[in-house]
Amino acid sequence: MSRRKMIYEGKAKILYEGPEPGTLVQYFKDDATAFNAEKMDVIDGKGALNNRLSEFFMKGLMQIGVPTHFIKRLNMREQLIRQVEIIPLEVIVRNVAAGSISKRLGIEEGTQLPRPIVEFSYKDDALGDPLVPEEYIIAFGWASQQDLDDIVSLALRVNDFMSGVMMAVGIKLVDFKIEIGRVWEGDFQRLIVADEISPDSCRLWDVETGEKLDKDVFRRDLGNLADAYTEVARRLGVLPVNGPQPGKPTLVN
Structure with a gap:
């Protein structure tokens, strides 16, 4: 390099x-x-x-x-x-209960959620990226209500695309997280998907066997990442x- x-x-x-x-x-x-x-x-x-x-x-x-x-x-x-300009939030979309939501709410891992759930966490490693409600996001000026509406819309479109692509190759998209960035085009702000989308930022399970094909392999010592x-x-x-x-x-x- x-x-x-x-x-x-x-x-x-x-x-x-x-x-x-x-x-x-x-x-x-x-x-x-x-x-x-x-x-x-x-x-x-x-x-x-x-x-x-x-x-x-x-x-x-x-x-x-x-x-x-x-x-x-x-x-x-x-x-x-x-x-x-990265908005200081991780945007998490969940289709199936796994990881922290199972621990927080006592939902058995693998339970299909009634609909995709969008959550936000504040990007701060020192604090452990805590979950934050929309009220906090708006109050602290990290994003406006219109921004949040647009972010949720983007996240659900990503979910629709990713779910279809993965299901076509026998993989269930359990959940994922994305980051959103602001770009300015003249006087107008535009929100776009940033950072990365990879097995590092998704939970992916084999549809037939339930085998994990994501970073949980490393987190839980399940094999070779x-x-x-x-x-x-x-x-x-x-x-x-x-x-x-x-x-x-x-x-x-």
């Missing part, structure tokens, strides 16, 4: 100054973290897989009219993206069916 100005480093990605004003280069790391980085490891090939999978999902969303920050993939680990992500990529056609072992994935252009 050539020497560039680093803008931000997170748990799974690094953002560098882009080649043009209003752009950034997003680099996907092999680092795996869980429980707010209390558990950490390096998974060979994970960054390349997430880069390619996020490209696949972002392109698909744009094809159905959902705006995203994605511009193009640059190489195995990097993509060119629009620079946005690269194997799980590679299986998702192969089913979606991102990797060749008879490709190499997941440690060193070969990606399809």
Whole structure:
């Protein structure tokens, strides 16, 4: 990687100054973290897989009219993206009870929810990304009521798209989280999907077996994380069916 100005480093990605004003280069790391980085490891090939999978999902969303920050993939680990003002919220969409909602409400994991549920958490690792109601979001000025209405609409459109794509390859979309960014076009604000969409940010279960194909494999010590992500990529056609072992994935252009 050539020497560039680093803008931000997170748990799974690094953002560098882009080649043009209003752009950034997003680099996907092999680092795996869980429980707010209390558990950490390096998974060979994970960054390349997430880069390619996020490209696949972002392109698909744009094809159905959902705006995203994605511009193009640059190489195995990097993509060119629009620079946005990130709203300090994680937007969580749940279709099936799993993880924290099961613990909070005592709902058995795997229970189908009556409808998709959209939740918001405040992005702050030191606080553990606490859930926040819409009243807090509006009161503290993180987003307006109109912003929240637009965010929920975007999140549900992403859910419809992702659920259909996954079900077509025998995978159940249990839940996922996205981030939303603001961009300005003249005097007008536009909200777009930002960050990434990958098995790092989704819960994905095999429809037939219930096998987990997401970061819960790492969180719960259920096997090899690269194997799980590679299986998702192969089913979606991102990797060749008879490709190499997941440690060193070969990606399809």
